[in-house]
Structures are given as structure tokens and as C-alpha cells.
Amino acid sequence: MGLSFVCQTPIQELTLPLNGNRVFVKREDLLPFSFGGNKARKARLFFEDIRTNGSDCVVTYGSSSSNHCRVVANAAAAEGLRCIVVSPLENQKKTYNESMLKVFGTEIFRCPLDQVSDTIRETMDSLHKEGAKPYFIPGGGHGNLGTQAYVDVYNEIVIQEKEKDIRFDILFFACGTGTTQAGLICGKLMCCDEREIVGISIARNTRRASDVILGSVNDYLTSCGRSPADGSVVRIDDKYILGGYGKYSPEIVHTIRDVLVHEGIALDTTYTGKAFWGMKDYIKTKNIRGKNILFIHTGGTPLFFDSLREMDNE
Numbered sequence: 001m002g003l004s005f006v007c008q009t010p011i012q013e014l015t016l017p018l019n020g021n022r023v024f025v026k027r028e029d030l031l032p033f034s035f036g037g038n039k040a041r042k043a044r045l046f047f048e049d050i051r052t053n054g055s056d057c058v059v060t061y062g063s064s065s066s067n068h069c070r071v072v073a074n075a076a077a078a079e080g081l082r083c084i085v086v087s088p089l090e091n092q093k094k095t096y097n098e099s100m101l102k103v104f105g106t107e108i109f110r111c112p113l114d115q116v117s118d119t120i121r122e123t124m125d126s127l128h129k130e131g132a133k134p135y136f137i138p139g140g141g142h143g144n145l146g147t148q149a150y151v152d153v154y155n156e157i158v159i160q161e162k163e164k165d166i167r168f169d170i171l172f173f174a175c176g177t178g179t180t181q182a183g184l185i186c187g188k189l190m191c192c193d194e195r196e197i198v199g200i201s202i203a204r205n206t207r208r209a210s211d212v213i214l215g216s217v218n219d220y221l222t223s224c225g226r227s228p229a230d231g232s233v234v235r236i237d238d239k240y241i242l243g244g245y246g247k248y249s250p251e252i253v254h255t256i257r258d259v260l261v262h263e264g265i266a267l268d269t270t271y272t273g274k275a276f277w278g279m280k281d282y283i284k285t286k287n288i289r290g291k292n293i294l295f296i297h298t299g300g301t302p303l304f305f306d307s308l309r310e311m312d313n314e
């Protein structure tokens with residue numbers, strides 16, 4: 001029921017040729033809860049922890065386009081738990097994700113971006129005072145449980161490679177908080193594998209993103225009693241951020257249209273479409289050929305419909 005699904009998402013090959021490479025997509029968008037995506041993977045582990053702790057209320061953080069907030073709010077509603085989302089006043093675009101929060105009866109506490117941590121702390125304090133047992137999930141499902149979710153996905157990919165008798169040389173995906181990337185890197189290190197894991201940053205510059213990812217990798221590795229890694233394990237490209245979170249170009253819109261028409265797969269302008277477009281350019285400019293490439297579709301299907309609405313207006 002609800003988030004207690006068993007995971008294994010399909011891997012399918014695309015028909016579009018890409019510089020003489022075979023391109024496959026791992027359909028994390030098809031996870032069977034609340035439109036799926038990497039946030040559903042992560043939330044599944046957070047809600048196991050919530051059940052173990054006997055918490056009766058969930059507090060999290062995210063903007064109005066947050067896929068994480070949608071999934072968490074849906075899961076909380078499904079389990080009959082009160083849910084509070086702290087949301088920055090600076091990002092109040094009207095989105096389907098936020099419309100869904102209303103359906104779930106989520107309480108939204110808005111505050112300026114620079115008061116987010118204070119608001120979260122005050123909210124947790126006053127819930128404790130009321131006698132509630134609140135559980136805080138970091139924005140984007142960041143933290144060791146989020147990392148664990150993508151260590152699990154790495155292991156799932158290794159199993160699927162054996163089943164399909166194929167080996168993926170490079171993994172690409174949209175990188176936001178970097179938890180997805182940290183999990184994939186830890187999975188690779190723990191399997192002692194050699195392959196490239198390339199995050200296409202959708203907002204952060206390379207230095208900031210690398211620092212956060214390496215921090216997550218080492219938090220996770222030390223929690224498993226392993227020795228920490230050095231910065232060389234992180235590969236992230238910030239060439240495609242286009243001025244920041246949510247910014248996109250006509251080329252991204254063109255890519256989204258192409259992938260939808262030829263493959264029947266929906267991407268969005270904030271995450272997956274931006275990353276797919278970045279991956280295409282990365283492959284071309286680095287003249288990568290003859291490889292098996294795996295693009296991880298990290299979800300965000302409701303954002304596809306927001307993108308479609310914006311594309312329609314152009």
C-alpha cells in the first residue's frame with residue numbers, strides 16, 4: 001500500500017541515435033506512488049523511519065515546484081499524518097505540485113528564504129510543546145536515507161545489467177541537492193566498479209555542488225564504517241545551469257518536444273529536460289562515441305505539464 005512498493009524500474013533503449021552511442025533510460029518516473037521520481041524513492045525510506053519512530057507529524061521544506069514536497073505530502077495524507085511544508089516566499093510560481101498539496105490538506109508555512117531555518121526550528125519547537133511527535137525531512141530528501149535510496153538504485157542497475165547482458169559506461173541525470181548522485185557514487189565505490197557518473201547540475205555551480213555531494217558521500221560511507229573518499233569521485237558539470245534554478249532555453253524546449261514525439265517520454269524544463277539537453281551537448285563536445293549510456297529519468301512528471309503550459313504560451 002502507498003509508499004511500501006517494491007522497486008525495480010524499467011530500463012529502455014531510445015531510438016534516437018546520439019553521436020554513435022546507445023542511449024538507455026532508467027524510468028524512475030514510473031515508480032508506483034504519486035507520479036514516482038527520485039523523491040518517491042527517497043520518501044519510501046524516510047516513511048519507514050517515521051513508522052519506526054512512531055512520529056505523528058511530518059515537517060519538510062521546498063518551493064512551490066518541489067516534487068519532494070508533493071510526494072511527502074501525499075505519503076503523509078495516505079498514512080493520516082499531519083504535514084507541514086515550509087515554503088520560501090521568493091518562489092511562488094503556480095504549479096500542479098502545489099495544487100496537489102491543497103488536495104492533501106498540507107499546511108503551508110511561507111517565509112522569506114533567509115528565514116527558512118529559523119521557521120523550521122520554531123515550527124518543530126512549537127509542535128514538541130503541543131505534545132506532538134514531529135519528524136523533519138530535509139528539503140529534497142537530503143541525508144543518509146536519501147543517499148541510501150540511490151545506493152539501492154545503483155545495485156538495481158547492476159542486477160539489470162546482468163539480466164540484459166549489457167554494461168553501461170556512463171550514467172547521466174539531473175543534479176539538484178546531489179543526494180541522488182551521492183548514492184550512485186557510494187554504490188559504485190562499494191561495488192568497486194569503474195564507470196563514469198556525471199551529474200548535470202540544474203542550479204548550483206560545480207564547486208558548491210561538489211562540496212555538498214562529497215559531504216553526503218562521506219557522511220554515508222562513515223555511517224557504514226568505511227573510510228572517506230576524496231573529491232576525485234565527484235564529476236558534475238555546471239555548464240548547463242543557464243542562470244539558475246528553473247531557467248531554460250528554446251533548445252531545452254526543443255529537446256523536450258523531440259523526446260516526447262519520438263520516444264513518448266515526458267521531460268520538464270527544470271530537471272530532466274535540462275539534464276537531457278546538457279547530456280546531449282556533453283556527449284557531443286567531449287566527442288564520446290560507441291558507449292552505452294544510461295540516462296536516469298528522475299521524475300517530476302507534474303512539472304512536465306507546467307512546462308507544457310509555458311511552452312504553449314510561447
Ligand SMILES: *Cc1c(COP(=O)(O)O)cnc(C)c1O
Nearest residue numbers: 176177178179180271298299300
Ligand atoms: C529533486 C529532483 C532532482 C535532483 O535530485 P537530487 O537528489 O536533489 O540531486 C532531479 N530530478 C527531479 C525530477 C527532481 O525532482
